[in-house]
Amino acid sequence: MTATVHIDMSGKVALVTGGGYGMGRASARRFAECGAAVVVADINPDTGAETVELIRAAGGQATFVHADVGEPDAVRDMVDRTVATYGGLDYAHNNAGIVESQDPVVSYPEQLWERILRTNLTSVFLCLKYEIPRMLERGGGAIVNVASESTYKGNVADIGYTASKHGVVGLTTAAALQYARRNIRVNAVAPGNVDTGIVERARQYLTPEQLRAMEQAQPIRRLSRPEEIAEVVVWLCSDAAVLVNAARIAADTGWHVA
Numbered sequence: 001m002t003a004t005v006h007i008d009m010s011g012k013v014a015l016v017t018g019g020g021y022g023m024g025r026a027s028a029r030r031f032a033e034c035g036a037a038v039v040v041a042d043i044n045p046d047t048g049a050e051t052v053e054l055i056r057a058a059g060g061q062a063t064f065v066h067a068d069v070g071e072p073d074a075v076r077d078m079v080d081r082t083v084a085t086y087g088g089l090d091y092a093h094n095n096a097g098i099v100e101s102q103d104p105v106v107s108y109p110e111q112l113w114e115r116i117l118r119t120n121l122t123s124v125f126l127c128l129k130y131e132i133p134r135m136l137e138r139g140g141g142a143i144v145n146v147a148s149e150s151t152y153k154g155n156v157a158d159i160g161y162t163a164s165k166h167g168v169v170g171l172t173t174a175a176a177l178q179y180a181r182r183n184i185r186v187n188a189v190a191p192g193n194v195d196t197g198i199v200e201r202a203r204q205y206l207t208p209e210q211l212r213a214m215e216q217a218q219p220i221r222r223l224s225r226p227e228e229i230a231e232v233v234v235w236l237c238s239d240a241a242v243l244v245n246a247a248r249i250a251a252d253t254g255w256h257v258a
Contacts, residue, residue, distance in 0.1 A: 004231065007238045010035035013086040014237070015079070017069050017127060018096030020047030022196030023146070025054070026226035027093045027233045032060030034234060036091065039082040041067040043096075069096045069123035079130040089134040091237040092143045094127040096120075097164075099201070102157045113160050120164035121171070128175050132184060140183025142237040145172050147188040147248055152256035169248050176246035185245040187236050192252025195223040220253045 014031040018024035020042035032038045032055040040055075040062055042048035048064045055062035063085050067078040082089050097120045101112055124145050135141030148155075148165040155162040169188055176186035193199060193214055203211060215223055232251050235241055250256045 004030075004033075005235070007034045007234060007240070009091070009234075009238070012036040012090040013039070013082065013088050014091040014093070015039045015041065015082050015089060015131065016093045016095060017041045017067070017078075017123070019051050020044045021051075023191070023194060023226045023229045023233075024093065024095040025051045026230035027095065028062065029055055029058070029060075030227070030230040030234045031091065031093075031237075032058070032062055034238075037061040037063075037086045039063050039065055039078075039085065041065045041069070041078050041096075043068050069094075069127060070118040072126055075123070075126040076130050079127075079134055083134055083137075088138045089131060090138055090141045092127065092131045092135075092141070093233050093237075094124050094131075094143065094145045096123055097146060099158060099161050101160065103159075105159050108159055116160035117164050117167070120161065121167040124168050124171055128171065128186070132175070132179060135184050136179075136182060141185075142241075143175075143184070143186045144233045144236050145186070145188045147172070147190040149190055149192045149250065149252045149256050151190055151248065152250070172248070173246050180245055185236075185241070187241075187244055187247045187249060189229060189232050189236065190248050190250045190252065190256070191224060191229050192218045192250075192255045193223050194226060194229055196226055199223065218253045218255045219258055224251065224253075 014036040016028040019028045019040035028038050028040050040051045052062045052064045065078050067074045147168045150162045151165050151169050172188040
């Protein structure tokens with residue numbers, strides 16, 4: 001069972017992209033447990049609605065918004081609906097992302113490259129572009145983007161994913177420094193291998209030996225749990241992390257230096 005600390009986010013509003021499963025679902029539930037009203041955004045209405053129902057069943061407050069975060073109009077609408085529903089925006093977990101290929105650079109499909117960068121990187125830019133002005137209306141806020149352990153040493157297996165996540169780190173740093181004096185903090189969490197839908201989909205590309213290596217790659221010799229990453233995300237948004245800004249927080253039990 002994941003250990004938790006008491007964090008009071010009563011009266012606050014959180015937005016989570018990719019909130020229909022995995023780390024997004026876990027962080028949405030954790031925000032709600034801490035008292036925040038949560039907007040769960042996802043391209044899949046079924047899984048997004050499931051997250052909302054889980055939150056409501058536990059006594060929390062949540063609303064689903066259907067959004068393709070790679071589309072500017074959809075992201076603007078997502079943020080506007082968050083403010084219209086709950087009166088503002090204080091926290092955001094820009095979590096949506098995909099992994100879809102293990103091809104080497106010379107055979108990596110160009111259309112897939114564009115899709116990966118749109119979903120994993122352009123989406124973060126768009127979220128920052130439309131979230132920050134709304135947070136400024138509230139006097140500040142906190143944002144956590146999702147990078148990856150691969151941003152420390154690369155990932156030989158997936159060039160599109162690795163490139164997109166390196167871009168997320170750059171966006172995080174630039175935005176954090178631009179808005180630090182206006183009381184907005186922007187950080188990135190860099191998970192290792194987490195037991196999520198992305199890992200599940202990757203199984204189709206892996207041999208049993210590769211799968212075993214993936215599951216045991218981290219020093220703790222197991223996959224991380226989404227709830228464990230959610231603890232880091234929500235803490236980074238809380239007042240307890242007031243001095244943490246422009247940081248890339250490794251959440252991989254030391255794999256990035258192993």
